Amino acid sequence: MAKILVTGGLGYIGSHTCVALFESGHEPVVIDNLSNSEAHVKNQIEAITNSSISLEVLDLCDFDALNRFLEKENDIAGVIHFAALKAVGESVEKPLLYYQNNIQGLINLLTAQKNAIPFIFSSSCTVYGDSDILPLKEDFPFQKAVSPYGSTKQMGEEILKFSAGKNHQGPVIALRYFNPIGAHPSSKIGELPRGIPQNLIPYLTQTAAGKRTILSVFGDTYPTHDGTCIRDYIHVMDLADAHVFALNRLLEGKNKNNFEVYNIGTGKGCSVLELIHKFEKTTGVAVPHKIAPPRAGDVTAAFADTELAETVLGWRAKRSLEEALLSAWNWEKQLP
Numbered sequence: 001m002a003k004i005l006v007t008g009g010l011g012y013i014g015s016h017t018c019v020a021l022f023e024s025g026h027e028p029v030v031i032d033n034l035s036n037s038e039a040h041v042k043n044q045i046e047a048i049t050n051s052s053i054s055l056e057v058l059d060l061c062d063f064d065a066l067n068r069f070l071e072k073e074n075d076i077a078g079v080i081h082f083a084a085l086k087a088v089g090e091s092v093e094k095p096l097l098y099y100q101n102n103i104q105g106l107i108n109l110l111t112a113q114k115n116a117i118p119f120i121f122s123s124s125c126t127v128y129g130d131s132d133i134l135p136l137k138e139d140f141p142f143q144k145a146v147s148p149y150g151s152t153k154q155m156g157e158e159i160l161k162f163s164a165g166k167n168h169q170g171p172v173i174a175l176r177y178f179n180p181i182g183a184h185p186s187s188k189i190g191e192l193p194r195g196i197p198q199n200l201i202p203y204l205t206q207t208a209a210g211k212r213t214i215l216s217v218f219g220d221t222y223p224t225h226d227g228t229c230i231r232d233y234i235h236v237m238d239l240a241d242a243h244v245f246a247l248n249r250l251l252e253g254k255n256k257n258n259f260e261v262y263n264i265g266t267g268k269g270c271s272v273l274e275l276i277h278k279f280e281k282t283t284g285v286a287v288p289h290k291i292a293p294p295r296a297g298d299v300t301a302a303f304a305d306t307e308l309a310e311t312v313l314g315w316r317a318k319r320s321l322e323e324a325l326l327s328a329w330n331w332e333k334q335l336p
Contacts, residue, residue, distance in 0.1 A: 002025075002027065003029055003077055004026050004029065004076070004077060004078045004247065005029050005079045005080070006018055006029065007031045007081045007082055007083035007109065008037070008082035009031065009032055009082065010032040010034070010039070011032070012037075012180070013082055013122070013236060013240065014030070014080075015041050016184060016236045016237055018053065019048050019049055019240065020240040020241055020244050021243075022045075023049065026244075029073060029076065030053060030054065030055045031055075031056050033060070033083070036085070036194060037192070038192060044188040048189070056069055059105075060106075060108050061100070061104050061108065063111070063112065066109065067112045070112050077251065078247055078251060079109070079119045079120065080120040080247065081120065081122055084152070085097065086124075086149060087149065088126070089147075089297060091148040095148035098148045099148065099152060102149075107159065110163060113168065113169070115170070116165075116170040118170050118172075118250030118251055119160070119250075120174075121160055121173070123153050123174040124150065124177050125178050125304065126146075126147065126149060127142055127150060127154045128302065129143025129144050130146055130300060131302070134302075135267060135305040136304055136305060138308055156174075157261070160172045165259075171257075171258045171259070172258065172260070173246040173250060173259075173260045174260070176261060176264060178232035178264065178266070178303065179233045179234065180234055181324045182201075182319070182331075183330065183331035184236075190332075200275070203216075204275075204279060204287055208279070208286070208329065209332050209333065213288070214288045214289060215276070215290070216292035217272050217276075218293065218298060226273050228272040229300060230270065230272075230301035230303065231301075231302055231303070232265035232269055232302060232304050233321055233324065234324075235323060237319060242262075242313070242315050249312075262313055263309060264306075265303060265317070266303075266321075267305065267306045269301060269302075275321075275325075278325060279325045279329070283325070
């Protein structure tokens with residue numbers, strides 16, 4: 001049972017990955033500053049897995065506190081780094097906050113590491129910018145970032161590419177996520193935004209539940225079949241499983257390079273309007289919605305070429321879009 005440090009482990013993707021780690025025989029050790037997560041998620045993970053989880057409430061930007069923690073936890077076998085701010089729109093409004101938090105936190109973590117251990121980086125399809133060529137492949141060059149958030153993911157990958165395997169740094173796999181949605185089938189953990197949701201699905205489910213009046217669809221004049229943005233929506237449990245596949249590849253020494261990158265998506269694009277209609281059909285619940293002006297930082301379309309993850313990692317998305325939407329709705333219905 002390997003001890004795996006999970007930064008941001010009580011967040012949306014982090015909490016589901018902690019469950020997947022337990023189920024695969026690993027032991028997650030969580031660092032979280034609770035800036036965009038809730039402490040009670042620890043109890044929910046423990047209830048799902050019937051296991052105890054270690055939590056350290058700590059901000060990665062506090063280097064001294066991080067260094068003291070890693071000196072104490074000297075038997076960590078790998079790191080999965082989620083901790084970062086992640087709202088595209090917010091990053092446009094608060095760019096310095098995103099650079100300080102996302103880049104300084106990563107550098108502190110790499111600097112404080114005591115051993116050359118496997119490192120999984122939570123990256124994003126935003127590194128591709130607004131590409132005219134689809135599906136997106138890992139060997140595509142970075143386009144100009146359209147948001148500070150996307151820029152921090154590009155910079156994070158560059159830092160890791162040049163430092164992996166050097167100066168006591170271990171091998172790295174960067175997972176470029178597409179759009180995670182859904183919740184654990186138990187409905188004990190799911191996406192839990194604070195305040196007004198920045199992501200589509202929690203705003204959609206809150207609108208369906210009557211907690212919000214109407215859902216805004218940002219733009220209907222994009223060059224797509226219905227004018228709305230197209231994204232690759234992946235069930236969060238499939239995404240969580242991908243981290244276990246990547247981690248095991250590094251722990252077993254199967255990587256041929258110190259730095260590897262994989263797209264994690266379904267390979268299928270779905271427009272915003274299509275997603276709303278699919279939710280309504282799957283759940284039988286209407287979602288009041290309106291067209292709003294386009295949002296700064298949004299790209300027209302993004303969906304993955306997943307061949308590399310399938311052939312090298314041996315991973316592929318297994319759950320349907322309908323499963324993801326229904327699990328998100330079941331999660332929403334039990335929230336206060």
